[in-house]
Amino acid sequence: MKIGQATIKDIAIELNVSASTVSRALKDYPGISDETKRKVKEVAEKLNYRPNAIALSLRKSRSFTIGVIIPEVVHFFFSTVISGIEEVAYSRGYNVILTQTNEKLSREMSSIDTMLSNQIDGFLVSFSKETTDFDHFSRLLNQGFPIVFFDRVPEIPHAISVMVDDYKGAFDATDHLVSQGYRNIVHLSGPLNLKISRERIRGYESALIKNGLLVNPDYIVECPIGTDHESQKITTKLLKSLPVRPDAFFASNDMAAVGAMLACKAAGLKIPEDVGIVGFSNWQFCTMIDPSLSSVSQPGSKMGAKATDILLDMIEKKLDPESITGPVVLETELLIRKSSVRI
């Protein structure tokens, strides 16, 4: 037994034919006799031949691999997106290589670099919180390199993106809180440089206005990190400092919602009686905590699948990027649980 994998040449030698014949026989090209095809396939089977994907990549200048760049896998939402991506990619014969940036711009840029030198066929990107300048993406886009952004999408020309309707999700959540009789609703927002954060603020504001309530900027508070710990501290402070005690919290993120919940409990407030709470993303733990947390669910897996389908269509030229004018927007769903129901 040889070391390493059998190659086309091994088959060729065994059968005393040329490598080209083997190559063609394996792919059922015309101009090769049935007899030869049979023998070649037989020997290929015997030697457990597997085509060398690297050699193929070099020859075709294609790797059949797509690169995925996300902030962090520990985020439930992103892990569901990954599943959607893998599902579609594998079914269409592509590999996935994944890196997390840990919210660092430097990691984002170096990942792009190494993936490019690995001849990646296209990118699926949700950029880091640090990313405010998009030159490194624009350059690639201008070269016609296939990129699809998801969830965190940039506002630059020619960028193709898949996102959820953050505006509507936030609107629904806030509207729901109002319908439950809550009046002084704080919005714990995400980092303001992310468009999704700004869209959610817009949705929150619209819902207030629609219901004839005032928008008070003091009731919109940024939670840049987004952990429960951070929001717990912020909420505790808010409960003391705000002139009128808030009676509801709509958080841009479930962890932040939990932090608010813990802070309220610690302050002796009952949920949902005294304070209503709604989160965003529908993490697994929403149903595990007490009271269960209402949340806006984002179709993560679907988003990953959709983004991948578009990317692969672009790679395979089945799709003209110019034909896509606006972002693809997926619907959210408000899941009402105990934390926000008191009527």
Place this chain on the structure above:
Amino acid sequence: MKIGQATIKDIAIELNVSASTVSRALKDYPGISDETKRKVKEVAEKLNYRPNAIALSLRKSRSFTIGVIIPEVVHFFFSTVISGIEEVAYSRGYNVILTQTNEKLSREMSSIDTMLSNQIDGFLVSFSKETTDFDHFSRLLNQGFPIVFFDRVPEIPHAISVMVDDYKGAFDATDHLVSQGYRNIVHLSGPLNLKISRERIRGYESALIKNGLLVNPDYIVECPIGTDHESQKITTKLLKSLPVRPDAFFASNDMAAVGAMLACKAAGLKIPEDVGIVGFSNWQFCTMIDPSLSSVSQPGSKMGAKATDILLDMIEKKLDPESITGPVVLETELLIRKSSVRI
């Protein structure tokens, strides 16, 4: 501007030298004049030259890429392992390609296949729940192919593995429950074909015996899926069916622990007064739920880092696999929270 990346040949043409000279100049080989080196590097910079990793892989029969095979990224524990893996891999100049098996053996095998044809340098594996036969790994091991197993490790010869001390973790958890005065402790175990599940059962039993308590097989119940939903149903049933009502649950998994908690609450039992609960893995939500969940924390990131270091040492022949006799075992830590403290 040319389409695509600049190659060594482009630099060579621009400077009227041969490709070999460029290659050597870029790597500061001796025998190239400083003048030439300077010019080559200058042009390389100007053309934004990046070595083609695919060509390099083909030439060296090495891809500087390792393949990671895990059951699911949504599991908090695995997502922390991934971070540890990436950290070490990138710092040592390797890429990571990741696939999740979704607990399916067929996916596990096909992933291995495609990664092999991508000339992966080695594998990091935590196998699926369906995997009971390890031939597909044994074959590779016998060929000397570098593989390191983590967390879920097989009991086959020559397999190198990194795991936590599941026995001691379970022992500590159970011992703690006993010390809090709980006497009828149920163990909600993981799938019995996984060694980690069996080790945790052993630890549970040893702790009971050490404290002079009886091991009752009826109090060891398998939760094959491991979701909160499943364990909630199982626990509800147990609370009714067992002759002596359990006063504590030690679950092999935090989600199962939460399920037990919800079932107990639904049955009108107070936690920790009536029932004590301890989980395993220390998911993020442990501190978010009420009461907070005691849990055995596994050093996921450390495990990923350690496994990767060993794998890369094997790949780079810095380490003789024969020199590793037993598994590398990392310590767990029992984090005591409210769900199990009543004294």
Place this chain on the structure above:
DNA sequence: ATCGATAACGCAAACGATTGCATTGAAAAA
């Protein structure tokens, strides 16, 4: 017997980088 057609296959270049082994030219030694 000669020619053309056709089936079946081989040659060699190409993808991009590396590397052992020449080759070149000029300065130093004879």
Place this chain on the structure above:
DNA sequence: TTTTTCAATGCAATCGTTTGCGTTATCGAT
């Protein structure tokens, strides 16, 4: 001047596969 020496560079093969363009051999037609 001739030979030696060495620095600086080029040639060509290699990794595994694909593919355009030959090259054979065989057979029927003329």
